[in-house]
Amino acid sequence: MADAGYGLAFGLYPYAKVAAQDQPPQRHAVVIVGGGPVGLAAALDLGRKGTPVLLLDDHEGVGEGSRAICFAKRTLEITDRLGAGQAMRDKGVVWNVGKVFHGTDKVFEFNLLPEAGHKNPAFINLQQPYFEKFLVDAIRAAQEDGAPIEIRGANAVTGLTDRGDHVVLDIETPDGAYRVEADWLVACDGARSPIRKMLGLTFDGRVFEDNFLIADVRMTADFPTERWFWFEPPFKHSGQSALLHKQPDNIWRMDFQLGWDIDRKAELDPARIRARVDAMLGEAAEYELVWTSIYTFQCRRMKEFRHGRILFAGDSAHQVSPFGARGANSGIQDADNLAWKLDLVIRGLAPEALLDTYSQERVHGADENILNSTRATDFLTPKTEISRIFRNAVLALAKDHAFARPMVNSGRLSVPCIYDGMPLNGPEALDGPRATRVGAPCVDAPLDRGFLLDRLAGQFTILAINAAAPDLSEVDGISVGQLALATDRHDPTGTLRDRYLGANDRAIYLIRPDQHVAARWADCDAAALRAALNTATGKGR
Amino acid sequence: MDLNLTPNLPDPDGFYDELLAAHEGLDKAESDALNARLILILSNHIGDRAVLRQALKAARDSLQR
Ligand SMILES: Cc1cc2nc3c(=O)[nH]c(=O)nc-3n(C[C@H](O)[C@H](O)[C@H](O)COP(=O)(O)OP(=O)(O)OC[C@H]3O[C@@H](n4cnc5c(N)ncnc54)[C@H](O)[C@@H]3O)c2cc1C
Numbered sequence: 001m002a003d004a005g006y007g008l009a010f011g012l013y014p015y016a017k018v019a020a021q022d023q024p025p026q027r028h029a030v031v032i033v034g035g036g037p038v039g040l041a042a043a044l045d046l047g048r049k050g051t052p053v054l055l056l057d058d059h060e061g062v063g064e065g066s067r068a069i070c071f072a073k074r075t076l077e078i079t080d081r082l083g084a085g086q087a088m089r090d091k092g093v094v095w096n097v098g099k100v101f102h103g104t105d106k107v108f109e110f111n112l113l114p115e116a117g118h119k120n121p122a123f124i125n126l127q128q129p130y131f132e133k134f135l136v137d138a139i140r141a142a143q144e145d146g147a148p149i150e151i152r153g154a155n156a157v158t159g160l161t162d163r164g165d166h167v168v169l170d171i172e173t174p175d176g177a178y179r180v181e182a183d184w185l186v187a188c189d190g191a192r193s194p195i196r197k198m199l200g201l202t203f204d205g206r207v208f209e210d211n212f213l214i215a216d217v218r219m220t221a222d223f224p225t226e227r228w229f230w231f232e233p234p235f236k237h238s239g240q241s242a243l244l245h246k247q248p249d250n251i252w253r254m255d256f257q258l259g260w261d262i263d264r265k266a267e268l269d270p271a272r273i274r275a276r277v278d279a280m281l282g283e284a285a286e287y288e289l290v291w292t293s294i295y296t297f298q299c300r301r302m303k304e305f306r307h308g309r310i311l312f313a314g315d316s317a318h319q320v321s322p323f324g325a326r327g328a329n330s331g332i333q334d335a336d337n338l339a340w341k342l343d344l345v346i347r348g349l350a351p352e353a354l355l356d357t358y359s360q361e362r363v364h365g366a367d368e369n370i371l372n373s374t375r376a377t378d379f380l381t382p383k384t385e386i387s388r389i390f391r392n393a394v395l396a397l398a399k400d401h402a403f404a405r406p407m408v409n410s411g412r413l414s415v416p417c418i419y420d421g422m423p424l425n426g427p428e429a430l431d432g433p434r435a436t437r438v439g440a441p442c443v444d445a446p447l448d449r450g451f452l453l454d455r456l457a458g459q460f461t462i463l464a465i466n467a468a469a470p471d472l473s474e475v476d477g478i479s480v481g482q483l484a485l486a487t488d489r490h491d492p493t494g495t496l497r498d499r500y501l502g503a504n505d506r507a508i509y510l511i512r513p514d515q516h517v518a519a520r521w522a523d524c525d526a527a528a529l530r531a532a533l534n535t536a537t538g539k540g541r
Numbered sequence: 542m543d544l545n546l547t548p549n550l551p552d553p554d555g556f557y558d559e560l561l562a563a564h565e566g567l568d569k570a571e572s573d574a575l576n577a578r579l580i581l582i583l584s585n586h587i588g589d590r591a592v593l594r595q596a597l598k599a600a601r602d603s604l605q606r
Contacts, residue, residue, distance in 0.1 A: 386573075393577035401587040 009064035009129035012136045013057065015135045015154035021238055028054045029346050031169065031182035033157050033195060035059070037068070037128065038314030038331035039188030040135035044082045045339030047149035048142050048457065051346055054180065055149065056171065058156035062136070064291070068128040069338065070325035073417035074441060076120040077453050077515070084138035085120070088131065092124030098227040100408055102395040104234045108405045112413070118444040118493040119451040123413065125247050126329065133448050157189070160198045167309050185310045186344060188331075193300075193316035199307060205300020206374065208321060209260040210381050213239075213294050215273055216251050219287035223252070229410040231380075231395055235279035241380055241410075242280065251290055254280060257381065264294050297321040299374050301366045305334075305359040313338055318366035320373035323380060323411030330369050333417055334362050336420040340458070340513035344537060349477045354538030357424050363436065365417035372412045377410035416441045419516060426519030426532030433502045442515045445495040451498065455483050456515050460533060465496065466506035470526035475533045510535055544595035 008347055013035070020026045022396065030046060032039045035057030071088065079085040096113045099106060112122040139149055158177070159170030171178055186316035187195040196203060225246045233316045256276055258267060266272065273292055278285065301318035305311060316332030333525050344350035382388035387538045397404035419425065419439035428438045435443050445452040455461075461481040462469045487497045489521040501507055510518040510532050519532035546549055550556050563579075564572045 345561050389577045390581070393574060393581055396574075397578055397581060401582075404581060407581075 007064045007203070008059065008061040010133045010136075011061035012133065013151040013153035014060045015152075015174055017173070017175050018152065018179070019295065021173065021175060025168065025179040025181045026441065027166065027181040027183065028052065029182075030054070030184045030342065031167075031180060032186040032188055033057075033116040034122075034188035034190060034314075034316070035062075035132070035151065035153075036188060036190055036314065036331075037132055037134075037328045038130060038335050039186070039272045040139065041078070041082065041200055041332050041335035042186055042188060042313060042339055043149050043151070044084070044135060044139050044142060045335060045458075047139065047147035048082065049339065049343045050148065051343045052148035053150070054182075055082055055151045056155040056157060057151070059151055060153035062129045062132040064129060067326045068131065068322075068328040069125045069245065069253055069323065070329075070413070071124050071126055071131060071490075072325065072329045073114070073118065073120045073122050074414070075329050076124065076330050077441075078336045079135070079138075080120070080453065081456075081458055082135075082138055083513070084134045087134040087137065089120070089124065091130055091134075091229055091248050092126040093190060093225055093248055094121045094124055095225045095227060095246065095337075096122065096226070096231065098410075099226065100398075101230045101233070102392075102399075102409055103230075103232050105399055107231075107395055107398045107408060117446050117493060117499075119446075119453065120444070123325075125245060125253075127247055127249075127251070127505065130248070131328070134371050138451055157194065160195060162187075162199070162308060162310065165309070171486045177449070183309065184346065186338065186342075187310060187316050188314050188335075189316050191315040193312070195310070196302065196312065196316055198492075199310070201302060201307065203300055203302055203319075205298055205319070205370065207298050208296070208377050208381060210240075211262050211264070211267075211294050211296055212322075213256040213258055213267060213273070213276070214245070214292060214331050215254045215256070215277055215289060217254065217277060217287040218249070218251050218252055218290050219281075219285060219342065221281070221287075223428065231391075231410075231432075235276075235277060237276050243410075244280065252363050254289075255341060258294070262294075267294060269291060278361045295322075299370045299377070301363065301370060306355050310363070311338060311355065311358065313341070313362075317362070318370070320366075320369050320511045321377045321459040323376040324369070324373050324413055325411070326369040326414045328372055329414040330365055330417070333365060334358075336514045337362055339418060341538075344478065347448065347477075350537040351539060357422065357538060361417075361419050361422050361424075362420065364419065368417060369414075372399075374447065376409045376411045380411075424512075424536045424538065425482055427521060427524075427528070428519070429521040429524070430504060431502070431522075432507060432520060433499055435508075436500055436520075438517050439521055440517050442509075442511060442517060445491070446493055448490045448492055453515060457481075458513050460513060460518075461511045462529060463500075463509040463511055464507075465500055465509075467523065470524070470529055472526050472529055475530050478533065478537065480533070503522055510536070542589055542592055544599065545594050571592060 009308045032055045043053045046053045096419045099109045158172045161168040169181045204332045228244040230242045240257040245253045305317045313334040320326045341354045394407045425438045459481050464484045497518045510519045512518045519534040
């Protein structure tokens with residue numbers, strides 16, 4: 001977790017005094033507090049749409065220290081849309097194989113090897129500081145293209161007054177205090193969210209009574225690029241479970257589950273950590289400890305993510321255990337969901353009520369993540385004797401019998417959220433594939449040139465496959481893109497057909513700016529598209 | 542399908558014998574482990590969540606708490 005005084009991995013936005021600090025408070029359309037992955041993604045998305053945004057962070061760059069390492073396909077798809085995906089893929093380590101051990105026995109092995117026909121892999125491993133740096137790089141590139149994004153480092157928000165139709169922020173800087181006003185405030189200030197506290201809002205859930213030791217070590221080893229997970233590891237002092245996973249730059253993540261009653265200080269003694277690492281890697285291993293920390297975790301969320309003019313996104317709104325890599329990955333989906341809605345509301349093209357659906361949809365996402373993380377945690381850290389007995393029975397059976405393997409839960413890795421049954425959903429008028437149903441994020445597909453998702457670039461789009469879409473380029477000021485594809489010309493692998501048509505000859509999809517399916521039909525007219533677009537922008541039917 | 546709570550096992554005495562025999566020579570911890578494995582194996586075989594839910598309820602109800 002970001003401590004007040006963390007060191008910087010990359011100093012990307014050094015403090016620089018601005019004239020506004022000596023002037024009466026200036027009004028901004030959007031102020032984002034927090035330059036973690038979520039705040040950066042939200043700023044980038046809004047700025048690329050042309051909506052001015054001011055991002056405040058209490059540090060001058062990306063904190064060092066290791067947190068997230070696993071970034072999922074959906075995250076890469078979103079960062080691709082934001083112009084940061086390539087750098088992440090280039091730097092990241094792609095992995096597909098996971099092995100699960102119980103003691104010395106290998107229980108089973110899984111392969112995430114994605115179905116073919118996606119631009120992005122199922123997962124990459126990448127240190128969070130790089131992830132954030134690549135977002136800042138993309139912000140710099142967007143700024144050069146005229147995106148109205150401003151980042152102010154060493155600007156700590158210390159107070160907040162909610163004036164109903166705007167918010168006033170007190171900000172502390174090396175040159176003293178000043179104020180800014182915001183029509184809209186996006187709180188991306190992390191799990192300990194000072195803004196949540198200033199508003200006195202609750203953040204309830206479950207605390208798991210366990211401590212995990214992280215050791216990131218640098219070594220040139222020929223371990224395969226796989227995720228190795230041990231229940232009741234056989235090596236000395238390794239605790240209840242252990243994880244070994246590769247990151248870029250020859251760094252390996254190790255994770256040891258230490259239990260609840262521990263002496264944190266003693267456990268962080270480098271000699272003691274080295275003893276654990278030696279036991280895992282073998283005495284002969286040569287390595288350097290790069291980063292160590294002990295963390296505990298919670299699964300919890302706020303009741304609502306919108307409070308008037310204040311929107312919460314990322315860890316400030318919800319927190320999950322790291323098993324499943326759902327923290328940053330879900331936070332990026334928050335930003336993806338929020339940016340286009342806020343943009344339309346600020347432009348006066350959609351009612352404020354559209355922002356309530358941000359909360360609804362992402363609360364739904366958070367609940368899914370909390371459910372999965374909680375279940376994984378219960379499997380990893382059995383709370384009672386009987387739960388340990390069942391857990392170990394599953395592990396023992398999994399060695400010999402396939403049926404038990406799906407029950408082994410060392411974290412269900414993040415998958416994209418589907419907004420089933422949500423109010424923005426329009427007609428489901430195609431008996432099409434389930435994976436691309438209304439509410440789902442579009443599934444990628446290779447086209448004759450490039451990939452489908454690269455063609456769905458952040459605005460409402462009518463995707464017509466083997467169909468003539470009604471001629472519609474705008475609905476009440478909201479611009480609508482057109483993408484007409486024919487399977488005999490644009491679908492050399494047949495993947496587009498499989499993923500979007502199923503048994504149908506043709507289809508028309510209305511796709512939201514965040515690439516989720518708003519509605520789909522076998523055929524439709526302009527009136528139906530307009531109505532669906534109105535529904536998808538919170539204007540009712 | 543509904544959970545069958547009427548007599549369904551041929552040779553009930555024989556089955557009961559076999560069940561106890563499976564536990565023979567095991568201490569409490571080993572017997573617990575065996576029972577857990579057995580439950581998981583049978584549950585998978587049944588494979589019907591509604592039936593399993595009724596079975597869990599019937600078992601719990603018979604504890605009367
Ligand atoms: C050990 C560990 C492993 C993890 N592994 C994964 C993983 O593999 N995959 C994954 O998806 N997630 C993982 N996570 C979770 C992930 O790190 C978080 O979900 C993610 O950092 C949340 O991003 P955020 O932008 O919401 O908040 P943060 O990253 O916490 O950023 C908040 C920012 O706000 C700033 N800030 C705070 N207060 C103020 C203030 N008053 N004024 C100005 N700025 C302020 C902070 O300095 C910070 O820069 C892991 C977490 C841990 C602890």
